[in-house]
Amino acid sequence: MQKGELLYEGKAKKVYRTDDPGVYLVEYKDDATAFNGLKKGVISGKGELNNKISAHFFRLLEGKGIATHFVKQVGEREMLVRALEIIPVEVVVRNIAAGSLARRLGMDEGTALPRPVVEYYYKSDELGDPMINDDHIAVLNLATGEEMSAIKKVALSVNEILRSYLTPRNLELVDFKLEFGRHEGKILLGDEISPDTCRFWDTRTKEKLDKDRFRRDLGGVEEAYQEVWRRLVG
Numbered sequence: 255m256q257k258g259e260l261l262y263e264g265k266a267k268k269v270y271r272t273d274d275p276g277v278y279l280v281e282y283k284d285d286a287t288a289f290n291g292l293k294k295g296v297i298s299g300k301g302e303l304n305n306k307i308s309a310h311f312f313r314l315l316e317g318k319g320i321a322t323h324f325v326k327q328v329g330e331r332e333m334l335v336r337a338l339e340i341i342p343v344e345v346v347v348r349n350i351a352a353g354s355l356a357r358r359l360g361m362d363e364g365t366a367l368p369r370p371v372v373e374y375y376y377k378s379d380e381l382g383d384p385m386i387n388d389d390h391i392a393v394l395n396l397a398t399g400e401e402m403s404a405i406k407k408v409a410l411s412v413n414e415i416l417r418s419y420l421t422p423r424n425l426e427l428v429d430f431k432l433e434f435g436r437h438e439g440k441i442l443l444g445d446e447i448s449p450d451t452c453r454f455w456d457t458r459t460k461e462k463l464d465k466d467r468f469r470r471d472l473g474g475v476e477e478a479y480q481e482v483w484r485r486l487v488g
């Protein structure tokens with residue numbers, strides 16, 4: 255498949271056209287940003303690891319009946335995906351209090367939540383991705399109520415599938431962010447599923463094996479991403 259025009263360059267990925275108008279090529283970069291772009295860095299090897307880890311999770315989810323944009327992995331840091339009209343809503347699912355939820359609700363990081371919590375954030379760099387609810391989504395005309403109920407159901411299924419897969423691999427799924435889009439009238443899970451977009455903790459030691467190592471200057475960032483990969487396939 256021919257790599258065509260660069261359509262979009264984001265903080266962690268580039269998206270190219272291909273010779274098939276319904277398929278895009280995603281290239282995962284080593285660049286890392288945090289705090290709405292205020293903190294910038296490079297994590298060597300990250301692009302390749304996030305591509306492999308995302309492809310692995312998308313295959314797992316497809317196998318369990320979740321419709322995703324994933325087509326196939328085509329290079330060390332490249333995958334083919336179905337072209338999506340992205341819904342500008344970040345869907346966060348949480349099992350354990352951490353990050354912004356711990357701050358907002360005054361909970362200690364690490365407190366287990368009695369049931370999963372789903373949150374929505376409006377994807378807008380200018381506004382700093384504010385948290386929104388179903389009414390805001392309707393008023394801003396970002397998605398229909400029907401689409402949002404389907405999205406919430408899929409997000410919770412993804413949570414269950416990933417947790418069941420990760421628990422025996424000694425990884426705790428603390429929280430994660432998903433994005434969805436429309437393709438030929440269907441809603442598909444898009445974007446990526448990687449240590450950039452999920453919090454993974456070692457079940458026993460609670461060691462952080464995700465982007466919080468970069469956000470919080472904990473060191474060993476690349477090693478943590480490699481460790482996640484090793485546990486997924488090892």
Ligand code: UDP
Nearest residue numbers: 346352353354355429430431450451452453
């Ligand atoms: N997340 C993400 N992209 C964002 C914001 C959050 O992938 O722009 C992920 C983050 O990695 C974590 C989850 O969503 O797994 C919840 O993040 P949180 O709201 O706690 O934000 P933070 O405090 O990390 O900024």
